[in-house]
Amino acid sequence: MRLGSRVVDSSARLVMGIVNATPDSFYDAGRDYELERALDHVEEMVGQGADIIDIGGVKAGLGEDVTPSQEIARVERLVSAVRSAHPDIVISVDTWRAEVARVALPAGADLINDAWGGYDPELVDVVAEFDAAVVCTHTGGLTPRTYARRVRYPDLVGDVTSYLVGLAERARAAGVREDGIILDPGHDFNKNTWHSLELTRRLDELVALGRPVLVATSNKDFIGETLGLPKYERLEGTLATLAICAWHGAQIFRVHNVMEARRTVDMVASITGHRVPERVTRTFA
Incomplete structure (x- = not known):
């Protein structure tokens, strides 16, 4: 898998901090x-071990409509500022819109996290044009938001x-490089709690497809429903x-709590x- 200038093998476990x-x-x-x-x-998340x-x-989720120009205004300057402050960090932009990707990638982004399952068919063309990477997410055809x-x-x-294989093939046909196509089963997206639990339990079947897998389970509703907890009490369930x-075998973990996630996946x-291990001294004491 190549993300910007960073090349990682299948043993890598990358923590993606959410902004x-x-x-x-x-x-x-x-x-x-x-x-x-x-x-x-x-700055805090980088210090805690975020890779992305x-x-x-x-x-x-549901909320006020956000136009492409509004989304660009929110994203572009932040991507540029993060790239300036952290030249080597991998930057991802969470968007389903091709026009947003077209601005975010030259601003410094390396990866487009398309959480809405290829809703905009032109998105992968933009990703390919800028030699970037893309996350293909299962949503079962759900419309954004x-x-x-x-x-x-x-x-x-x-x-x-089958849905993710189709998205990956579409990305490849558009010219996205083989080492830049990542799969996300889409926990909670067009799924109930039983579905998200089953996907977690059977994630090895998705990993077996041979492409890097990203999981975005952090503080999600299926954890809250399973444990009967509000969103700010779901850390242990998330971990x-x-x-x-x-x-x-998942390789990328999209999280709100970077330090705890870093320690867990390590x-x-x-x-x-x-x-x-960082050190092994007990047998020599």
């Missing part, structure tokens, strides 16, 4: 809407697999999902034998 440049974000309620506060948050910074300009009700999948993993997904990587 929501919106006034109405799901988790932080607009904390990063102002540029200086967003940059402070980026994911910048979004539109809340994923909407919710489905009573969704059913006779074969959930089969549906997710459990990260550990399972890391064990199954521990799993050491258990699987892909990471050397």
